[in-house]
Amino acid sequence: MRKIIAIPLGDVAGIGPEIVVKSLNDREIYDTCKPLVIGHSIPLQKAMKVSGVALEINRIDNPEEGLYRHGTVDLIELDCPGIENIEFGKIQKEAGLFAYSFIERSVELALHNKVSALATTPINKEALKAAGIPYIGHTEMLADLCGVSNPLTMFQVKNLRVFFFTRHLSLLEAIKSIKEKELYEHITMDIKALQSLGIEKPKLAVAALNPHAGEHGLFGREEMEEIEPAVKKAQEQGLNVVGPVPADSVFYKALQGEYDAVLSLYHDQGHIATKMVDFERTISLTLGLPFLRTSVDHGTAFDIAGKGIATSTSMEEAIRLAAAYASVYKYDLLSSG
Template sequence: MSEKPIIGITMGDPASIGPEIALKALTESKIYDICRPLIVGDAGVFNHIIQKIGLDLSINTIQSVHEAKFEFGRPDVYDLNNVNLDELEFGVISAMAGDASFKSVTKVIELAMAGEIDATVTGPINKKSVNEAGHHYAGHTEIYAEYTGTKKYAMLLVEDSMKVIHVSTHVSLRQACDLVKKDRILEVTELLYNGLISLGEKNLKIGIAGLNPHAGDSGLFGTEDDQEILPAVQEALARGYDVEGPVPADTMFSKAATGYYGGVVAMYHDQGHIPFKLTGFKWNPEKKQMDSVKGVNITMGLPIIRTSVDHGTAFEIAGKGIASPDAMVLAIESAVQLAHHKTTATV
């Protein structure tokens, strides 16, 4: 890539820590050393945050990517002008905030699909606010899938040695069990393999979790492991992938945390998220807040690059100036790495 990639960063929910962590990430000069960051959202919200928490920044408000200056200390904000500051309340669910966050997402998708930016990074949204605004999606992943016309996709979580992809995410646990099917497991295994290569991972050994306790224990605790997961593992091996499974999830994640696997396949949302967040989220019991919140969410299978922080809106600390930008910094760095790999792969 002859020039540093342009990375579009969404505002997230304006009532959340989203705008704060976006701005804080851009106070780190190393971000400007590796890319040209561009925030997409309401410029008034970002000016308000700067004043409220005392950041040494000034906003460059723009209406097109071509107007961006990419100057450290003066972040560019592609202004959607869709938040009424008189009505905005930190930590409060509202249709206005949901609509604003949704439109910042669809705008960066539009810019990426048009080739005006090289990758997208999303701040946290509140699903209830988005749905109250009339946009009925389970989360970012589903928005991206629809607006890019993508049918085969999956959520990949990345934090140091832990890389986790999911067979299903935003569905009920009952539905999640029903979605454990051979073809889907093979699909996400391939997406994980491609993701590991894109991230420069040398260890391509993949662990595939069992669904039931002890991976079903030969049918004693359920049949999905023998009837759906094992055949998927056998087919993946036949296709040349270095896979192991079904591995009881408690054992698999213990090994994954040490780097034994390059990446792992989880069968459902919490099976993957809980061990992942145990490694990346650091709670300070004395301060009663997170010291660090690390972890990147990458949507695999899209025609464009999308990374995200892997934490929520943190409404309880919104507007207080104490939110950690660690995950946002990592998400931007991952987007840059993926952008470089995509350019190299297409040359």
């Protein structure tokens, strides 16, 4: 039972269309799912030309009309006046508007159970801003479109899963935000998120903040005063969580299967760990939405857009991961309680 995975085309001035056509040129993608592109044929045709890919575009109005076979790109084409004038590698407000419309339609399909998950391509924050779209990225956009207040971000690469307690904060602000109550709440949500992905009895490790987990206050007191109490409270509630585990070992242990996931305390702590395992295959998942969303973890790459040299590895992994989790994802586990 292959699931339909919606692929919004993203900012068409970037590499999104190129990595989509290259991914859909891989026969194995069609063995795992039914990929459905939401966008427009013109950027797809341009991408095929520069990438040396020849696929037939099958325009459809509804997902159930798709052929979903290798050699054909099933496309729900939106009205995009002037899309033929979009230039590669430039910030353009029209591209921002189109990118938002692709995502909006994909979300609509997902909320009506017409598609099982989204695998998103890169968007550009500056293009969104130029278009007057009031979001800094996919997560905020998806949350608002779905009426969800606080979705979770998880990275996965191979056997390593990483959650983020903080993301886009300065290191100083991230440290200040580490408080027992909020950390405990995040731990409980992370456990639920893992269960929503079909892991019935997950084991979570909380990464330490300071060297050697603070060495009982020698290198900082955050572990003693905030992190350890949060972990202890979670354990008292019956959750299988350990920590703080020194950050120089916890990610390796998780990769080896000792933990199902790690809670990273700040942006780069988790990003460095996952991307050193395999930069191109590190995939971002947004959990806590009524549907699963995966994404490449790279940007629009305007510097190489239109050159046909962008690798599609991350896009292929995003599609495969969306397909793998779509059949087990349980939103109700995250939306309850």
